[in-house]
Amino acid sequence: MRAARLRHFGGPEVLRVEEVPWPAPGGDEVLVRVAASSVNATDLALRAGGLGPLAARQLPLTVGFDVCGEVVACGPRVTAFRPGERVYALLGLRAGGSAEYVTVRQGRAALAPRMVPAVQAAAVPLAALTALQALRAQGGLQPRRTGQRPRVLVYGAAGGIGSFAVGLARVLGALVTGVARPEKHAFVQAMGADEVLAPADLDWAQTGPWDVVLDTPPALSFAAVRPALGERGVLVSTRPLPTRLGDAAAMLPRPGPHPRLATMHTAERGLDLAFLARLIEGGELRVPVDRVFALDDIAAAHRYAEGDEVRGKVVVAVAEG
Known part of the structure; x- marks a missing residue:
């Protein structure tokens, strides 16, 4: 089968589409004929060597943490x-989604959204799961029908995680402020933000109080954001x-209500x-x-995803047509 492979770390040019053996499903794994994968910041960090020595020990490897496709075989415990x-599905640390076939443990997968093209479904797993878990588990947001709406600020609201977070925070009943470059404000509003600010216009001493600040790049420090958090407010970092050192101290248990930092x-x-x-x-x-992008253009997909013009997600179509 064909797969986008990484034999050593570097720029987008190190990616090559190669012929490799098919995987075989075992235990609780399903074998998926891949229709599409996507490019996340984690993919870019993996390719550049930013995920540490564990990733280096796995070389050569197939990139791609997101996958959408058809189940073609099942392991005996599926x-x-x-x-x-x-x-x-969202694959584990071994990645492998930018290939014609991949095995996935059944607990990591779900039926893809109906009536949605595979190239859209493949954009969801890593970015949307991160946004959902950041807002619900770390930020404490839950759907509510009555009462005061929590205030959520999404920093980096035009990126993959950020754009999903805007929509999900709104679904969870929040008043949502997105922070993005001015040329991306219309996109962030279309994703569901109640208001949009430019980074240069954000003054932590004058804004808030926020119930949740989600830092998606991640780029913020707790010391800078703390004046804008409510009494029980939380800065959630995707790091x-x-x-x-100050951020680590902000995660230590303390008695009573207080602003805090959570990581993802x-x-x-x-x-x-x-x-x-x-x-x-x-x-x-x-x-x-x-x-x-097509699988053969995986290097171009990574190069575009690293640029400043991206709004939302970059997808790699694996199956022809």
């Missing part, structure tokens, strides 16, 4: 899916671990993907696809 069903490790959770599929099918959540 109970959730059968051949012919279309699924989407798995704090890199500043996205879980490959099929139940969350099923929830997202229902929102997409019901028209409550938009899937923001910017551009679609």
Whole structure:
């Protein structure tokens, strides 16, 4: 089968489409004929060597953490899916989505949203799961029908995670402010933001109080954001671990209500993907696809995804046509 491979770290030019053996499903895995994958910031970091020594020990590897395609075979312990069903999934650290076939553990997959093209469904898993888990698990947002609406600020609202976060925060009943470059304000408003600010116009001492600030690049420090957080407000960073001493201190337990920092490790959770599929099918959540590239153009897809013009997600169509 054909797969986009990485043999050493570097710029987009290090990616090559090669012939590799088919994978075989075992245990609770399904074998998926891939229709599309997508490019996330994690893919860019992996290719550039930014995911640490563990990734280096796995070289050569196939890139792509998101996948959408058709189940063609099942391992002996699979109970959730059968051949012919279309699924989407977030793969584990070994990636592998930018290939014609990939194996996925059934707990990491869900039925893909109906009546949505594969190139759209493939844009969902990593970015939307990160946004959903950041807002619900770390930010404490839950759907509410009455009462005061929580205030949420999404920093980096035109990116993959940020654009999904805008839509999901609105679904969860929040008043949403997006922060993005001025030329992307119309896009962020279309994703559901109640207001949009430019980064240069954001004054933490004068804005807020925010119940949740979601930092998607991630680029913010807790010390800078703290004056704008409410009494129980939280800055949620998509960085798995704090890199500043002050940020680490902000995560230590303290008595009573106080602003806090939370960090993210996205879980490959099929139940969350099923929830997202229902929102997409019901028209409550938009899937923001910017551009679609062919598998042979994987280097160009990475190069475009690293640029400043992206609005939403960059997708790689694996199946021809």
